[in-house]
Amino acid sequence: MAMITTVQQHILQQQQDMLKATGREATGTFSWLLSGITLAAKMVEAKIRSAGLIDVLGAFGAENVQGEQQQKLDVYANQALLHCLGLRDSVAALVSEEDEEPVTFNRDPETGKYIIVFDPLDGSSNIDVNVNVGTIFSVLRRLPPEHGTLEESILQHGFRQVAAGYVLYGPSTVLVYTTGNGVYGFTLDPAIGAFVLSNERMQMPEQGSYYSVNEANAASWPEGYRAYLEMLRTGGLGREYSSRYIGSLVADFHRTLLKGGVFLYPPTSKQPKGKLRLLYEANPLAFIAEQAGGVATTGVGRILDIKPEGIHQRTPFCVGSKREMEALRAEPVW
Template sequence: MEDSRIALPIGTTLDRYIKKKQDEFQFATGELSQLLRDIALAGKVVNREINKAGLINIVGAIGTQNVQGEDQQKLDVLANIRFTRALSKGGEACAVISEEDDEIVDLNNEGRYVIAIDPLDGSSNIDVNVSIGTIFSIFRRVTPVGSPIQEIDVLQKGSEQVAAGYLLYGSSTMLVYTTGHGVNGFTYEPSLGEYFLSHPNMSIPEQGKIYSINEGSYNSFPEPVKKYVEHCKESGHSARYIGSLVADFHRNLLKGGIYIYPQTAKDANGKLRLMYECNALAFIIEQAGGLASTGTQRILDIEPNELHQRVPFFVGSKDMVEKAESFFN
């Protein structure tokens, strides 16, 4: 081995990076920094459970449905418990809303932040060993600290997010997040138990060559979506669809592309949830130079009216999203 390669530096840890960047937070009290650490820690625990899922009988459905009417997987429930417990013990969060819970989970009236989370996105892919993820949004509460949590604290527009991110559990585990000052990705090194900065200042190409959509539902797509899909084919774009939102989003973020989950005959308002899926990814993609839309409206401008609100979702490279929107116009 060449001398120049011996004891190469392994990079900046997540904890050190958060401390270094803390002054960029609008309210630099250290609480938001701790929230990000709490989420990162819970992600390590969930990553461990996922990696041994096939060995300890925690794959498959648990036999119940969540508020969405979807069959809950065993790891859905486990991940929800892990993240909620970590946020509760941290003390900075006053409430959590989750895909797996019907109502607001009230944690601590003294907390200053509200967390919206999809604890395990794409969990039906666990049984076939396909990449899955966690998506989270962080909002600053509106009502005074110490008072009971109110719906106004939770139902905020995506533009009010102070941080958002996702964890991707794949060939390697990554944490990608933004606090409104660009997007950075950290890869988990399991032997050291640390996340290291591996993808600084992430940006998405303005024009991509990938479109990600479930074409099995093509016949029930709105006409503008059908026309855009045909445009993609005529333009020689590649179809890539994993079926795990985080995985599809992450690939397109790195390589350029568009992810689409439109309204269909079955899901007239779309299927993806505004509060704990679309808002977070919209914040990230805009910080990376891309766009997120319903096809007719910017995602981050939507005024939410319920916890589990669904919306159509077009997210990715700027030119591709604008082109998709043009078919609606």
Template sequence: MPKVATLGQFIIEKQADFPYAKGELSRLLRDIGIAAKIVNREVNKAGLVDILGAAGQTNIQGERQQKLDVYANEQFISALQSGGECCIVASEENEDIILIDSEVSKSAKYIVAIDPLDGSSNIDVNVPVGTIFSIYRRKSADGPALISDVLQKGTQQVAAGYIIYGSSTMLVYTTGCGVNGFTLDPSIGEFCLSHPEMKMPKTGTIYSINEGNYIHFPDGVKQYIKYCQVEDKATNRPYSSRYIGSMVADLHRNLIKGGIFIYPGTASAPKGKLRLVYECNPLAFIIEQAGGKATDGESRILDLEVIELHQRTPIFIGSKEMVLIAEAFLHETSVTL
């Protein structure tokens, strides 16, 4: 029988590869894994209990909170508070940062930014949803942690990952030394290594964008969509349009099969919709580590200055060659259809 590596075992074995190999980051990743199992349990029985539908309030984004949004947020914050390795949690669901002020956590070295349940509006129609997380080292030395500890460039991430709750539940993460994926085995309650050293194909045949907003897209994006739809055997076009409406699910598919995910700015929302700190930066870190590319159409996502907690950005992310071609259309570079 081949050896099965659980997430806990893998983290311990790879601890020496971490920039700061003292065990805290390993325990922090373990805490996130535990919370993911709890959330997975509730997601998978959502139709049987009273946790479907809206919670009756909106979050800081102006979006209606779903009951599972609230539940997932509570579970991840609780796990991070109990673990003692995190001094601040920055969540999509909370307007301000959450300071963890226990005696142990006050001196903790890590910051966690998290989108507890990406795509949660799809829960009641049984579409895959996910969790996105990002981990930074604290910058401030003494006293309570500060908002400036959160507002760091994506290049400063020490780890990032996502959990996708679908036909199977997977946790995919990086610490800057490649990308590895773990599938939850419900028979033993453990995440087991199933996708070692994940690599994104340099190109693909899938483009993911909400074409319902086509009329509002910049001309360069419209031209790229037309390019994707033109028949050309040399480049395997036309490409397939696949858009789930859950960024984690779209990115996970494209990571494995090759493709591009686009959420551009529009005339009414020039900064786009997706959040930089806890959506775009962690996913950009993962995709780059797998050999892909992530930009806002002009600059590398990980190089963007972070000036506010819920900052938004356009994003073009996926297979490197596809992103480069999309950028060429944005810059009105000559591209043959």
């Protein structure tokens, strides 16, 4: 029988490696915390698998704080994560796309050490047409009381993330995460109900063959983005590029991680500050991209260097392989 490694076993192995390297023994807190995310992901996956058979498709009948129509599965996924993570003593606060304010817990800073920021079901409007959706999460360490309040702990730079990841619900359900020591992919094995290691130390190719962007908005982009895409289309980087755009952020990012190329969500005249949310979309994906050898920027600066001003702050988002992103930096996109 072939040996398998579950995500829990993988984390334990990394903790043992840390003990050997630093002499500092891991407490197992992070493993317990991540188990809350994987449990919620399996609950969501089960609902998605039966979406056409039970009443979970369609609109919930309310808008979230973003002014977007909530889907029934948005609400379910949000409740699943809040429940599974809220029970963990190590969690000080939970920040969700679906909630206007953070959910906080009156836990001592010595116990409640972590803040989890998440988009419970990104791309949920695609559920009705059976297109991939995903969950995105970011883990921050709470600042010591003498260094900042809980609110200041939530609004930390992206480079201070201690972990980030996403779950992609598709033909298979995949968990990708990093703790700053490489990127690892796990696939849910329905036979045993566990996420099993399937991609070790994932690396984004230095150059790809695809660009991914909603070209219907091109007329309202800054001119530099249109010039950049024209350069890709006409072989300016030494190869011809094909367009691939799913319209589901996690799916588009996952393809870019595996195949290389570039994914763009430029500012528009209607949304000059960008559309994607910094804390629970751009930051975690940027952390993963950098750990895999890629680059993530606003078009002019590193995503992870932005100081957040609010939990639902938006940003332009450009992410991809080194070669494509170097070319983007050379283009005056503003």
